[in-house]
């Protein structure tokens with residue numbers, strides 16, 4: 595049952611209506627001034643009236659005291675997570691792989707709830723990498739349907755809890771219905787301010803840097819910029835993390851005892867503090883998250899100075 599402590603387990607809204615044309619399928623220059631889809635507007639309107647106002651009125655979680663030792667003034671704004679070990683968790687229990695992924699979703703729900711409670715502003719999760727397309731077809735199909743199911747189930751929660759959803763990655767590779775659901779959710783939650791969940795799907799750090807370079811090259815070709823104008827700031831404007839006010843994760847957590855970045859947010863992780871947890875992702879809960887945050891708060895960040 596999602597968000598059993600503070601968040602209502604009952605989804606308010608079922609699947610959003612499909613958009614006729616997701617914005618990322620429209621050629622780049624048209625996206626700059628793309629009109630808002632009427633279907634999106636009506637979904638936003640409906641959701642606003644069904645739960646969003648209520649979320650603004652009721653916010654007991656924000657005034658909650660933090661666990662002992664955790665300092666509010668040293669809290670990371672942006673935490674990124676590589677949610678590794680779902681299949682191993684299932685195999686250890688003689689369960690099918692899909693049970694591991696389902697347990698992984700429950701773990702993510704718990705961590706989102708904690709982020710909201712403890713005042714973390716952004717959580718980025720590596721939900722499906724560009725290389726995960728090479729996994730067995732049945733597993734890929736299950737994961738796609740799981741993303742769809744989880745996002746549909748939690749749509750009402752995103753509104754009641756004032757949560758913004760952003761999706762990064764090459765979404766054109768996803769099933770149409772999932773693309774439309776994600777685009778609608780992004781659009782409909784874009785003004786939510788309490789917390790932002792960034793879901794990386796069909797994503798890799800290489801993909802992100804390459805697509806940013808392509809956009810800059812196109813701008814140069816169109817005469818909007820000179821090649822010599824390209825600098826860190828212009829690059830960052832084109833990276834997929836331009837969807838957030840806090841594009842650089844302060845803390846990266848990887849579960850399952852692996853010590854790798856695995857092509858996640860390569861540019862954005864330049865000065866990120868790393869924390870590697872032994873637990874498999876479905877076992878990663880409040881106690882481990884607290885351990886990671888306490889470790890983060892002990893670090894001295896010098897940014898090379």
Ligand SMILES: CC(C)=CCC/C(C)=C/CC/C(C)=C/COP(=O)(O)OP(=O)(O)O
Pocket residue numbers: 677678679680681682683694695698699702719720721722723726740741744745793850875
């Ligand atoms: C809605 C939403 C964002 C849901 C997220 C669901 C979820 C937990 C996805 C993780 C997928 C994934 C490929 C994890 C890598 O670990 P692995 O499972 O490959 O683990 P292994 O290392 O044990 O094989």
